[in-house]
Amino acid sequence: MPKIRAEKKSRVHNEIAKQGIMFNKSFGQHILKNPLIIQSMVEKAAVRPTDIILEIGPGTGNMTIKLLEKSKKVVACEVDPRMVAELQKRVQGTPYQAKLQVLIGDVLKADLPFFDLCVANVPYQISSPLVFKLLLHRPLFRCAVLMFQREFAERLVAKPGDKLYCRLSINTQLLARVDMLMKVGKNNFRPPPKVESNVVRIEPRNPPPPINYQEWDGLTRIAFIRKNKTLSAAFKQSTVLSMLEKNYKLHCSLNNKLLPEEFDIKKMVNDILHKANAENNRARSMDIDDFINLLHAFNAKGIHFT
Structure with missing residues (x-):
C-alpha cells in the first residue's frame, strides 16, 4: 500500500515538473484542476459579453481562459511572476491575448481598476482583507463569485445566534448580500490543500447603506x-x-x-x-x-x- 501511494505522489510531482512549476506554499498556491467546478463558477457569475472581470490568483489560467471566452476583458492579478509567464504563454497568439490584462503584484496593495465582476479561487491567507477591499471599492461591482476555505465561507453567511457568527459576518452582511453556492472537496486542487472549500456569491448592496x-x-x-x-x-x-x-x-x-x-x-x-x-x-x-x-x-x- 505505501508503495502505491509513493508512486502516485511521484506521478503528481512529475506532472507539475512537466509544466516547469513548483507551487509556492507561501502564496497559498493550490490550482483548481476540476473543469466542472471551474465551469460552474463561471456560470454562477452570469458573465455578459460586455463585462470586465477581475480575477485574483489566476495561477496557470484554467479559469482565466473560460472567463476570456465569455467576457470583454479579464484583469488578472498575480503575485508570482512564474505564473504570469505561464498565463501569458497560454494566450499568446490567440484571440484572447488582446483581452487579457495582467497586474503583477500584491492585490491588497494594488489600486484596482473598474470591473463588473470578480471571479477567483482566493489565496486563503488574504481572504478577509480582500473581501473588504472589494466591498469598499468604488464604483461598485455587480457581484463576486469567490472560493474560500470552508469555515471562512461559513462565517461570511452566519446569522445572529449561530456558533460561527462574528464581526466578519456582520461587517460583510452590512455591505453585501452573501449566498453559499457549493462545497468543493480538497481533491479538486493540485496540490490538495489541508482544508475543504466553499464557493460564495457576494453582491454589494447598491446603494450602499448610509453609514460611515x-x-x-x-x-x-x-x-x-x-x-x-x-x-x-x-x-x-x-x-x-x-x-x-x-x-x-x-x-x-x-x-x-x-x-x-x-x-x-x-x-x-x-x-x-x-x-x-x-x-x-x-x-x-x-x-x-x-x-x-x-x-x-x-x-x-x-x-x-x-
Whole structure:
C-alpha cells in the first residue's frame, strides 16, 4: 500500500515538473484542476459579453481562459511572476491575448481598476482583507463569485445566534448580500490543500447603506472582542473608555463645545447603553439593525469610534 501511494505522489510531482512549476506554499498556491467546478463558477457569475472581470490568483489560467471566452476583458492579478509567464504563454497568439490584462503584484496593495465582476479561487491567507477591499471599492461591482476555505465561507453567511457568527459576518452582511453556492472537496486542487472549500456569491448592496463604515467597524470591533459578554462589560474596558474619551474631547473641540463639568466617560457610555436598552445585549445575538441603532445613539451624543 505505501508503495502505491509513493508512486502516485511521484506521478503528481512529475506532472507539475512537466509544466516547469513548483507551487509556492507561501502564496497559498493550490490550482483548481476540476473543469466542472471551474465551469460552474463561471456560470454562477452570469458573465455578459460586455463585462470586465477581475480575477485574483489566476495561477496557470484554467479559469482565466473560460472567463476570456465569455467576457470583454479579464484583469488578472498575480503575485508570482512564474505564473504570469505561464498565463501569458497560454494566450499568446490567440484571440484572447488582446483581452487579457495582467497586474503583477500584491492585490491588497494594488489600486484596482473598474470591473463588473470578480471571479477567483482566493489565496486563503488574504481572504478577509480582500473581501473588504472589494466591498469598499468604488464604483461598485455587480457581484463576486469567490472560493474560500470552508469555515471562512461559513462565517461570511452566519446569522445572529449561530456558533460561527462574528464581526466578519456582520461587517460583510452590512455591505453585501452573501449566498453559499457549493462545497468543493480538497481533491479538486493540485496540490490538495489541508482544508475543504466553499464557493460564495457576494453582491454589494447598491446603494450602499448610509453609514460611515469606519465608525461601524470601530463599534463592532469593541462589541465582538468578547461576543458572549454583555455590551455593558465590553464597554467597561479601560482601553475602550480612554479611546472614546479622546474621541469625545476631539469632537467637542472641533464643534466648539465646552466639555461638561464633572465629565465622566464611563457614566456617559452607561447612560447611552441604558437608554438604548442595550446594556445586557450580547454581540453574538445582535443583528444589523441593533448595531445601527446603537451607533446612532452614541453618535447623537457626540461619541465616535474613529
